[in-house]
Amino acid sequence: MAPDCTPFERQLIEGCRKGSPQHQEMFYKHFYGFAMAIALRYHPARQDAGSVVNDSFMKVFDRIGRYSFDETFKGWLRRIVVNTALDHYRKRVKQSYSTDPDHLDSQAVLIEDAVISQLTAEDILKLLEHLPDHYRMVFNLYEIEGYSHEEIARQLNLSVSSSRVYLVRAKEKLARLVKRYFPNHDERFYP
Amino acid sequence: MKDSIHKKLIGHIRKTIGSYELPYEPGSWEEFQRQQRKRKQRPLIWFRYALAACLLLGVLGVPVWLYEGRPDSDQVAVRPPKTGFSEKKEGRLVGRKRQGSDAAESIKQSKSLDAAQETSLSLFTPKSPKGDLAAAKSGFRKSPLGDLGVKSGSSESLDSFFNTRHTNLPAIYSDRPSATYDPIVPRSIRFAQRPRQALALPLTFWTQQPAGAKIEPSKTGQKPIWGLSLTPQSVHAAGSSPARALGGGLFSEIPLVSRFSVSTGLSVAQQNLGTAEPAAVLFSTVPQLISTNIRLTAVDLPLNIRFRPKKSSGTGFYAEAGLSSVAFLNEHYAYTYEQAKPVTILVMGTNGQEQQVTQYVREQEMINRSEPAFQKIYWGRIVNLSIGVERRIGTRLRLSAEPYLKYPIGPFTRENLMVGSGGVNLRLGFQSGK
Structure with a gap:
């Protein structure tokens, strides 16, 4: 049995394997929030994220027979959502590739620890929304999913050095954005 | 300093985002079904x-x-024959047409006929329009030639041609034992009198004839x-x-x-x-x-x-x-x-104390x-x-x-x-x- 699966989730997975529409519906509604949170990190526009989620679930229902309970189910699902998000990104990049005019800012940005610790998930998603697409992709894949620069370079069709540069710039930009939108702890929470 | 801030920020992002889940949005499953249906x-x-x-x-x-x-599907619907043509005669006429066609070939080969005769003979070839037979059946009083006024000029030369033909054709066919030739009766001469131009005209041209079923x-x-x-x-x-x-x-x-x-x-x-x-x-x-x-x-x-x-x-x-x-x-x-939405209500417990109980109530929402x-x-x-x-x-x-x-x-x-x-x-x- 998958280490992270509750008996209810296991029942849903078994039902989906049999192709039961009722179980598929319950499965979709149960894991929707989890998949949507991942999709929004890569595609902040709600509609795009919705497409990623739906495409991911279509893949899940097609391939759920291949899932073995040896690995964590959420990890398996996460991989499908991330790969689908990357597919959508690659499609979009083909249509238009935007370059960010930002350059490396050597000046350090000072942020209070209290401000950082008070950032909610919604705040973070909002901050990620302000990052250029390729920065956001590299940041998510490296810092959150744990991909290496080589893997990112392969996935996004970049050079390894570009991936490194984008990561550094993404971090810089995030820090600046935090400073800009949440100047200090007191102003934010005690206006 | 910069690195430590980044570390703290990223550490917090990982922790917060990693466990973050959104609530289910009404209509998402239906949208998914729509997309799935579309694909299928x-x-x-x-x-x-x-x-x-x-x-x-x-x-x-x-x-x-x-x-x-339908046999009467053409625009020209022709009256039934009144001239007393029998099926037998009709068969003969068709036979004659075939013979005439053969004859025309032979005549061309032997080059024994003049140009005028050749022209007239060619009218017997199967190229003649579909309505010929019907027109013949309908009697020559109603022949389109009458309407066209072609009668007088060309009929003389044709008469002379057929007179010649009467004498020449048996000679042509003499080497063919199986071939028989019936002289063409004058009635059918007039049938052959259609000018060449008329063959190229559309069938609707012949609607000048009296039609049985008018559209x-x-x-x-x-x-x-x-x-x-x-x-x-x-x-x-x-x-x-x-x-x-x-x-x-x-x-x-x-x-x-x-x-x-x-x-x-x-x-x-x-x-x-x-x-x-x-x-x-x-x-x-x-x-x-x-x-x-x-x-x-x-x-x-x-x-x-x-x-x-x-x-x-x-x-x-x-x-x-x-x-x-x-x-x-x-x-x-x-x-x-x-x-189903949870509603907390207060009930009296068995010990006489008020207790909080969660009840699920069905609620409907319209979007x-x-x-x-x-x-x-x-x-x-x-x-x-x-x-x-x-x-x-x-x-x-x-x-x-x-x-x-x-x-x-x-x-x-x-x-x-x-x-x-x-x-x-x-x-x-x-x-x-x-």
Whole structure:
């Protein structure tokens, strides 16, 4: 049995394997929030994220027979959502590739620890929304999913050095954005 | 300093985002189902289009085949023979034609005849028009030559030719033991007198002859008809019960050939549908769609072929088949979701103390969604089949009642519905010109 699966989730997975529409519906509604949170990190526009989620679930229902309970189910699902998000990104990049005019800012940005610790998930998603697409992709894949620069370079069709540069710039930009939108702890929470 | 801030920030992001989940949004599962259906329907649509094309070909092809197959299908309907030609004579005449053809070849080879004779002989070849035999049967008093006035000039030379032929042909055939030659009687000489130009003329030229069955242009509609239509109808979509609706619009009928015409137009109908979802399996805290009310203002653009059978031309009966394209002026959807919501109430416990108990109460929520006008035009999504009867009112007005069926071959609307309808099309038409 998958280490992270509750008996209810296991029942849903078994039902989906049999192709039961009722179980598929319950499965979709149960894991929707989890998949949507991942999709929004890569595609902040709600509609795009919705497409990623739906495409991911279509893949899940097609391939759920291949899932073995040896690995964590959420990890398996996460991989499908991330790969689908990357597919959508690659499609979009083909249509238009935007370059960010930002350059490396050597000046350090000072942020209070209290401000950082008070950032909610919604705040973070909002901050990620302000990052250029390729920065956001590299940041998510490296810092959150744990991909290496080589893997990112392969996935996004970049050079390894570009991936490194984008990561550094993404971090810089995030820090600046935090400073800009949440100047200090007191102003934010005690206006 | 910079690195430590980044480390703290990223550490917090990982921790916060890693466990973050959003609540389920009502309508997402339905949207997913729509996308799934769309993907599955894609190959099915092509199959349906092929099926519809076959159906249309069948519907249109059968009348054409019947029409073409009729012996009197030509525009010229010829009277039955009055000259007492028997089948035997007719057979002989055909035989003679064949012989004549052979003879013409032989004559050409031997080059024993002059040019005028050769020209006349060539008229006996099988190239002569279809109506020759019929014209011969009909008697020479009604020969088109009489109308053309070709008689006097050419008949002399032809008479002389046939006199020559009488003497020459047996000699030509003398080396063929099986060939027999009957001299052509003068009656058939005049049959052969058609000028060469006349062979190239369309068959309609011969309508100068008295025709047994006249096709009346007023009945077959040789001029375009324009008009208004009113359509009480019943609308149906998969998963819904039939709903009544009323539509209306403009139409036009443009004649193509004698019994076929193109019928097109534009009609608008307001359709209200209600679809009920299957009952929920579980009493769920996640919103479940239980019903959808749909209000559509549909614009229908039909393109049909109308066929008027000759047999029923007196009754004004016609049959129509074609395809319709659809667009929507307004698409309004009201989704009703049901959800079990926890409510905390205070109850008296067994120990006499008040206790908090959580109860689940069913709550319904309605979400409205509208699509802008002409969001998409769904080309050729509906097959139209109808029959009708037309009555003339005065010289220019026509009233017709047309029971019809519109069967969807592909999904349309935002919800990918297969909306079909049936009803009666009441039309008041105006025929331009006299």
